[in-house]
Amino acid sequence: LVTALVGGTVADVYTGTWTAANVEIESGRITYVGPRQPPDGADVLDVSGKVVAPGYIEPHTHPWCLYSPSSLLEVAVPDGTTTLVYDNLFFFLAHGVDGLRSIVDAMNGAPAHVKWVARISPQSAYEDEAERFAIEQIAPLFAWPEVVASGEITNWMSVARRDPRVAAGIAAAKAARKRVEGHNAGASYNRLNELSAAGISADHEAITGDEALARLRLGMWTMLRQSSLRPDLEAMLRGLAPVVDSARRLMFTTDGAVPSFYAERGVIGGALRIASAVGVDPMRALQMATIDPATFLGLDEELGGVAPGRRATLLVLPEIGEWRPEVVFVDGEIVARDGEIVALTPQIDWPAAPRIVAPGADAFAPLTGTQPVARYESAVINRRVDREVGPGDLQAALVARDGSWITQGVIESFLGDVAGFATTATTSLELLVLGNDPAAMARAAAKVAELGGGFAFDNGWSAPLEIDGLIAAGGFDRALEIERRLTFEMGRAGYPFHDPLYSLLFASGDFLPELRLTPRGLLEVKSRTVLQPARRLR
């Protein structure tokens, strides 16, 4: 059976022009684009006056910010973002290669094209990192057809100094003709040269037009980010205005935004709306959302354009420059209409996560005297201040999920007078506990353990995150509701910034300045010095 979209304007991202053409679809693929009328018996959709565009591509996201790889599609697909590249990190860490494979398999049944990156190193250093990310473990993942790149290497010093294990991972990705994603946040121009020289193919960490331009010039495919944590797209596009038309290798990313961001702004559609607002030519913007990432990912023979042989993954847009699709096709099937998904998202059979063991109150005995205190200056950046611990400071701890070790620290300007709060929503997949009362901290941790992961204030709000302690079971709306409540409760507890979820996730992320709670201990990131090693609990 032939489906035909007749009478529309096709977005020809290959030549950068808009052209009147009919589109024929058969068995999930485009079979014809041009002037002819559809064959007798075709299922004809009149798209006169409308635009037929390729589905948008999100080349870099983390499908675990309360939403799951499946529930994220509830907002992505109606937005027109029909191809998503997912980070494998937490699934690989929590469930190993077999668990990851079952999740990838499930997502192959999605009403979208879900691709993956495979990490070659974690976001937070682990004692057993070399074993978990052994090249024999990692290299075979690059042969998976779903894996399109190696995942961002957050510890870019390991790239610059040519750490042998990281270099072997980069080489394995390249040998499989796959890309190598960097994470070059804050890297100087000279450092960017070293990172490009070491094989980094792409970066998404520019925050100004000049930073983006430097990355492009040095040969990196450059993702312009508009995330909840870092909404820098407008500034970057203004800075790039002189080259945006002649440049290639530009893309948009939302980099794993929080649920409310996606609910309110869409995924790549949101980035396109910003591009339009800033005055980027609609065709150029669309190329950045389609054929440029498809080419980057080595998917341009399958996706990213309206041409024969490609998947029939298409958007019907009301007019040029209006990015909200009226109809979304994936593989020739209508999967969303007028902002609502009409296809089923996959059921993932989540592998069971190990039980969480919360320590008792004595584990949380407060640090006193002069300490390196983490003074928060933004949602995710803190500065080290060495001083006497005083009232108003918060004790913080990262605890192994199995209760075997604890890393303690002191933070300020993060929450107010909170007795005890705990969560498993951390990039290191461990238990983060905050508060000023050891008994309350232990109770909050015990509550999170009882929930099987989630958020818990001592004597207050709690919510389970059933999947790996990070993801809410069920649909996107549940993730959204939990995030909104978390934001409310954190604000009520004195949290002063805009992104409480990422503040928690990144409290243990050793890729951000300046003090981090890590499995190895309290880390000063820049010098990579462990100021206080993790303590064994049993």
Add this chain to the structure above:
Amino acid sequence: LVTALVGGTVADVYTGTWTAANVEIESGRITYVGPRQPPDGADVLDVSGKVVAPGYIEPHTHPWCLYSPSSLLEVAVPDGTTTLVYDNLFFFLAHGVDGLRSIVDAMNGAPAHVKWVARISPQSAYEDEAERFAIEQIAPLFAWPEVVASGEITNWMSVARRDPRVAAGIAAAKAARKRVEGHNAGASYNRLNELSAAGISADHEAITGDEALARLRLGMWTMLRQSSLRPDLEAMLRGLAPVVDSARRLMFTTDGAVPSFYAERGVIGGALRIASAVGVDPMRALQMATIDPATFLGLDEELGGVAPGRRATLLVLPEIGEWRPEVVFVDGEIVARDGEIVALTPQIDWPAAPRIVAPGADAFAPLTGTQPVARYESAVINRRVDREVGPGDLQAALVARDGSWITQGVIESFLGDVAGFATTATTSLELLVLGNDPAAMARAAAKVAELGGGFAFDNGWSAPLEIDGLIAAGGFDRALEIERRLTFEMGRAGYPFHDPLYSLLFASGDFLPELRLTPRGLLEVKSRTVLQPARRLR
């Protein structure tokens, strides 16, 4: 040791801009591009006032038109064409996988980047084609790092009708994340849709701007050809003018031109000069010669731009828009200066070719009475005319190199009153014999056999082609001299067109209209009817 190019203008093909920057090179790769001064002890080349550009890429050529894979570099490298993609066809046919491998190995030592395509079907149908091009034979070639695509599929009907062997070859190339080159000469718009739908990634056979535009729109990477046989670049660029700046996926190719063409015009440099003459923006033209083909070929992390991590394969150009390099670097070494190669080209240990066996005069007994006569209308196109054979017609024969079979035909408007002429320079690798005197034809054939391949007029000029009967041993100059003499001798013998070498090469090429001498017999190409089967000789 660091080499530094200081004070120049770098062609930044990534952003499409020209930028003042120094370039540092170490161990054959670019390590830095930017404002800093070179380190103490660096080997500094002052390029003030000059342009530093990536080497040009020729994505599609046939390295056997009298020159060899090695001797072609004598004209390519000084031209600035430092990456060449070579067709494997004749080497694979003549020497099998092992012979091909030894040639590929030798070319890995070239002062240029030599990559290869692997054919999945021949240019002329063979009886044993299925065996020679069995998928078990072909698929492993796509794992070779030097192989970047499957070679052009001249019989595009086999693609359109989804011939299972061809489809398997296409699938094997794509599974290895490599491109599939088409040869869609004369395909209608509807047919181009089918070919794109069947997986053709690229085409080089457009001859007008509209044809090129159709290919782009239908998702094919499009090579704009300027060859000795088909110098269509200017017309195509004029036709494409409205989209050339916004289009991606455009490249230049010379498609295996004859030696004199390269000697007089260069390789990709010649195409760039035409682009400039037609008014294409120099940066856009340079992108078509560098980053666009590098991206097409999956080589953009190694080649095609001036950025860290890339091979230090660079040109020093005197100014923007002047495409003749003053200095050519390959992997950090100076390999050409002011139009002269200064590096050694590889010695290929050519595998021995089987002995040629010429038949006696009786094999050439003339065809008489009413025959399908091939009337030549251009260097390579003929039309079938059924009529009585008369004076002025030429008897033609394709003979197996081992003398085992013969295909006979009659041609007109090709040569004048020639008694006997023979050559092994044919796309089917067989012996082509022309003339009006069977004894003279046999003598010419015997002479070619004695030479071990080459050209021979009975009682006149002859020249050996020592390598596979197709390639002149020695340097490029010898190939050039033979071509010039061939052109002179063919002209003297009444040849009326512009490209005698291709006329001979393609006399047995069953991808061109209308009558061809093939191993299967005299073929009417369009209907694929064998009008007269090949005859066994022993």
